Amino acid sequence: MKEVLTPARGVIAAALIAGLAMPAVAQSQLRQALETGEQATRRAEQVQEQINQLDDQRSDLVSEFRTLLQRTQAAQLYARQQEKVVESQRRELESLQEQLGRVDEITAQTTPMLLDMIADLEAFVQADLPFRTEDRMERIASLRAAMENAQVPIVEQYRLIIEAYKSEMEYGRTIDTWPEEIDIDGNSVMVDMFLYGRVALVYMSPDRRYAARWDRNEQQWVPVENRFKEDIATAIKVAKGTTTPSVLYAPASKLDVEV
CATH class of the missing domain: 1.10.8 (Helicase, Ruva Protein; domain 3)
Incomplete structure (x- = not known):
């Protein structure tokens, strides 16, 4: 590193040049003075270096302080936001507790x-x-x-x-058929039941010997006329899917509704 000639060192150099012409005692005193000045200069340089280090440390501390301040402000903002969330949850909890308190009352009204x-x-x-x-x-x-x-x-x-x-x-919106065993004149007979929605309920034995409809007014089975048997057989086939759908005719009784 290139040495810089400070004012103090310049004075020392000038004194050395001048001291060449001085007596021995004076030269000794001058030499001590020069050594003292040199020591003071080195001490000043050390102090300056310490000052520089302290200044760097101060800069680092300021930067760290600013970082901590920003983090603190962010934490405070987050804490305030969380307080609002907690307050909202507290109100919701109170509402739920109030609703739970009415469950028994609602159940008591709903069960009947x-x-x-x-x-x-x-x-x-x-x-x-x-x-x-x-x-x-x-x-x-x-x-x-x-x-x-x-x-x-x-x-x-x-x-x-x-x-x-x-x-x-x-x-009430569909037609349906199913086999069922019923009692006819004391005999157990297997028949095909057929439901025309809620228009009519009829049955017919596979041999077409027995065929009847349910009479709403008399609340019993009533034999159907032979002319309806073919229609009933067709309806049963449609319900079973063994023939193509077509217009169905149902032997129904008049339904009287009292108002």
Whole structure:
């Protein structure tokens, strides 16, 4: 590194030049003075170096302080935001607790309604055409069992009842046929039952010997005229899918509804 001639060193150099012409005692004193000045210069350089180091440390501390200040401000902002979230969750929790407090009241009001719906459905099945009666009554019995089962939530109870109502509605929009064994004049006869939606319910034996329709007014089976047997046979084939769909004629009785 190139040495820089400081003012102090310049003075020392000038003194050395001048000292060449001085007596020995004076030269000794001058030499001591020069050494002292040199030591002071080195000390000054060391102090300056320490000052430079302290200045660098100060710069680092300022930078670190600014970083910590930014982090602190970000943490405070996040904390304020979280306070709002916690407050929102607290209000929601209070609302849920209030709703839970009304569950018993809602259940107390809903259960009687569901039981009435089952009773109405049972009364409807009993007053309806007597088709698949056993299956339909079993469905109603399962609904009552679900209402008595504490493990079945009220929402599921409601769903089961609605599904039962939908099934009953579907019977009125479709045609259906199924084999069934019935008693005719004391004899067990296998017949084909046929349901025209809810317009009519008829049966006919495969040999066409027996054919009858359910009379709503008399609440019993009434033999049908021979002219309807061919139509019934065609309807049964359509329901079984053994022939193409066509216009069907049903031997139905007049339905009187009291208002």
